[in-house]
Amino acid sequence: MSQVDRLLLAGVVGWPIMHSRSPMLHNHWFEKNSLVGRYLPLAIEPKNLEGALRGLHPLGFSGVNVTIPHKQAVIPHLDEVSIAAQKIGAVSCIHARPDGALIGSNNDAHGFIRNVKVSFPHWRADAGPITVIGAGGGSRAVCYGLLEEGAKEIRLVNRSLDKAQAIAADLGAGIKPIAWTERHEALGAAKMVVNTTSLGMVGQGALDLNLQDLSSDALVSDIVYVPLETELLKAARLRGNPTLNGLGMLLHQGPLAWKVWFGIEPQVTQELRELLEKSITG
Numbered sequence: 245m246s247q248v249d250r251l252l253l254a255g256v257v258g259w260p261i262m263h264s265r266s267p268m269l270h271n272h273w274f275e276k277n278s279l280v281g282r283y284l285p286l287a288i289e290p291k292n293l294e295g296a297l298r299g300l301h302p303l304g305f306s307g308v309n310v311t312i313p314h315k316q317a318v319i320p321h322l323d324e325v326s327i328a329a330q331k332i333g334a335v336s337c338i339h340a341r342p343d344g345a346l347i348g349s350n351n352d353a354h355g356f357i358r359n360v361k362v363s364f365p366h367w368r369a370d371a372g373p374i375t376v377i378g379a380g381g382g383s384r385a386v387c388y389g390l391l392e393e394g395a396k397e398i399r400l401v402n403r404s405l406d407k408a409q410a411i412a413a414d415l416g417a418g419i420k421p422i423a424w425t426e427r428h429e430a431l432g433a434a435k436m437v438v439n440t441t442s443l444g445m446v447g448q449g450a451l452d453l454n455l456q457d458l459s460s461d462a463l464v465s466d467i468v469y470v471p472l473e474t475e476l477l478k479a480a481r482l483r484g485n486p487t488l489n490g491l492g493m494l495l496h497q498g499p500l501a502w503k504v505w506f507g508i509e510p511q512v513t514q515e516l517r518e519l520l521e522k523s524i525t526g
């Protein structure tokens with residue numbers, strides 16, 4: 245693309261935000277594509293959210309990613325929201341269009357599925373039951389992505405059963421809500437397990453999940469990426485299961501955002517992955 249008149253600008257809106265790995269990822273792409281641009285961590289207090297969003301276009305931003313705690317709160321301030329974001333109930337990306345309109349989308353589901361497919365090209369969502377642990381925002385995106393890929397049965401385990409039931413009501417009959425006490429048994433005959441809770445993340449408790457009933461060829465995946473290998477993934481790896489951490493989900497939602505912001509799709513390379521991995525492992 246020709247770039248003569250302005251600095252390309254994007255960022256991530258959250259509160260707090262300085263821990264975010266997104267700037268490292270997106271600024272790497274400016275550099276690799278020889279573009280003059282900047283992706284900024286934007287610390288926006290909830291009370292300033294609307295003003296910040298309205299300022300994006302006048303300030304020259306092409307758009308932003310949205311993270312905790314704003315993923316739902318941005319919705320009333322947008323001019324359009326994609327079907328996927330409506331279904332998931334959260335916006336992860338905003339395009340500040342040249343005409344000033346703010347368009348919300350959710351790239352988390354795509355990022356999750358793309359990561360699985362790149363890492364396991366023969367994976368199929370309809371190969372058998374999938375057990376998803378957790379029913380927060382991350383879970384809604386994962387469940388939506390899995391259903392779009394053709395998953396027939398998602399066993400959705402959550403500590404608060406009502407949240408799993410709400411996802412089933414929103415996303416359809418393929419979702420089977422399961423009580424937290426039944427989580428170990430919910431692994432029987434599953435072809436895939438996904439942890440979408442914060443358990444296993446640095447500073448949080450571990451996910452107490454007995455893998456005894458899990459088939460040894462089931463793919464075990466975590467959307468947590470700090471640490472890169474959670475206790476769940478370690479236990480799965482040690483018993484021979486294929487595993488996948490959450491970093492790829494972050495990496496693979498990026499190109500979609502770039503496509504709407506800047507009209508190009510950057511590459512998720514091994515070099516980029518290693519850069520992020522290094523920042524996590526120190």
Ligand code: ATR
Nearest residue numbers: 378379380381382383402403404407440441442443
């Ligand atoms: P996100 O948007 O990142 O998914 P969230 O909406 O706060 O975050 O969801 C966090 C998930 O982790 C929820 O499924 C939550 O369970 P509840 O719905 O019962 O709150 C789950 N979670 C967090 N701490 C937990 C714990 N100690 N035990 C079990 N589940 C936990």
